[in-house]
Amino acid sequence: MVARFLSLKLTLMVNTFRKSVWQTIGLILAVLYALGTVGLLVSGVLALAFLQDPAWAGLAVTLGGTLLVVGWWLIPIFAFGVDATLDPHRFTTFAIPRRTLITGLAVAGLISVPGLATVLLALGTSFAWVLQPGVLLVALVGAVLGVATCVVGSRAITTVLAPVLESRRYREVVMIVALVLVVGIGPMISWLTTGIDPGATSGVLQTLAERAAGVLGWTPFGAAWSLGSTAYAGDWLGLLGRLVVALATLAVAWLVWDRALARALVQPPVGNAGGGRAKGLGAFGLVRFSPTWGVAARTATYWLRDPRYSGSIAIVPLLPVIIYFSSQSTGSFFMLLATGPFVAWILGFSISNDIGYDYTAFALHVASGVRGSSDRWGRALPMLLVGPLVAAAIVVGTVWVADSWHLLLPLLGMALGLLLVSTAVSSAVSARLVYPVAKPGESPLKSPQGAAVATIVAQGVGFVITLGLSLPVLGVGIAAVVLGGPLWGIGTLVAGVLYGALMLYLGIRVGARTYDRRLPELLQQVQSFP
Structure with missing residues (x-):
């Protein structure tokens, strides 16, 4: 059944691109951009591992993986949902078991440019510990859990918030907030860092990064991504605890998605396209x-x-x-x-x-x-x-x-x-x-x-x-x-x-x-x- 979902997703994507030359060109450019970005990030992590210290690579993977999970979970909220190529409501009449449906949707969710880029990035950065086979195995397990956390958590959040995401008023407010953040984040960072001497503060920034990675490694966002660095440090008790946090996060996200999807299949969310009641002719008058x-x-x-x-x-x-x-x-x-x-x-x-x-x-x-x-x-x-x-x-x-x-x-x-x-x-x-x-x-x-x-x-x-x-x-x-x-x-x-x-x-x-x-x-x- 999962293979059938993958086949449907690929077929729909191919048929979509056949409709427009611009879509095909856009897909090619998006793939090239994603591959270039993934290549640069993986090369940077491997360079840290082999030219500096694998601990630095672990620090980068933990912080970067945390940002990746946050992006997967939050961007759909600002973009009003996720890719609905395979809308679960269309499978209601086929009597597919809900767990099978969720598994198929989760795997099919990776068949996209962001999904494939995430998989390649997670696997590529795991090879920072290629010289330590045991650590490499742990890092690969963390990569799989990290990617699953991204996809399942994203689907769970958007399914739970589906009634709100369909609200027109929500769209207007979130759109303005998102645009303000996108426009203002760069200048605000520039203003906050004014007067900072990079050479004099490199040690402070390193210490802050290490502390941040240590804290984030125990959170649902970074636990899976910190498994490799924890195993490299020989902290086996910490490794067990972070593994429990990563598995618990995935289990909770899966349970939330399952319950939310069960409710949505019975009572599909209905968008509120209308605003307030119009009075008079407005500008036409x-x-x-x-x-x-x-x-x-x-x-x-x-x-x-x-x-x-x-x-x-x-x-x-x-x-x-x-x-x-x-x-x-x-x-x-x-x-x-x-x-x-x-x-x-x-x-x-x-x-x-x-x-x-x-x-x-x-x-x-x-x-x-x-x-x-x-x-x-x-x-x-x-x-x-x-x-x-x-x-x-x-x-x-x-x-x-x-x-x-x-x-x-x-x-x-x-x-x-x-x-x-x-x-x-x-x-x-x-x-x-x-x-x-x-x-x-x-x-x-x-x-x-x-x-x-x-x-x-x-x-x-x-x-x-x-x-x-x-x-x-x-x-x-x-x-x-x-x-x-x-x-x-x-x-x-x-x-x-x-x-x-x-x-x-x-x-x-x-x-x-x-x-x-x-x-x-x-x-x-x-x-x-x-």
């Missing part, structure tokens, strides 16, 4: 009755109620704060002052794949006969109404913090110019280059299979065009910053707005023609997204 303003109202509604859009809004106010902490490590406010123009560019480029975010709802534009000019202006209007206010507020705030009021007009001119230029490029490019994104209701952090290459190409082309068209605004702005004087500041503001308005007109005109010409192809493309 605030605009005039026309195709352009109808598209604008729908776009504004998306920005406020769709987590894929609202996440971007949540990040924008955090960027100045994050960059401020980053600038503290250098003592320079250059990056902070550049935040306003940078945010303006991000806001304008954020509508570069609006059609892709529409997914099948784009058929309404086709069925209702919305013209290209109405579609392009309608998608750009909410950004043009709110974007300048946001960019201006950030420019004023950063100038106030840096106490550089003489740069207010040049930075404001660059910000408004970049906002208009990037909006113009987005309006033109989005009618030609459309790529897969997370579907409505899915995690904004989720990337469809095969979308990586298409995303890189589309965003790369848009970035190059935007940068080229923004050179006049940037040139005048940089000259105003260097030369100084109010006239240069006023000139940058006027030039940025006028030049950006011209680019916006041309960009929307080009995008409207492309939209009208490629309307059937656009509909077919978005409906074929995986």
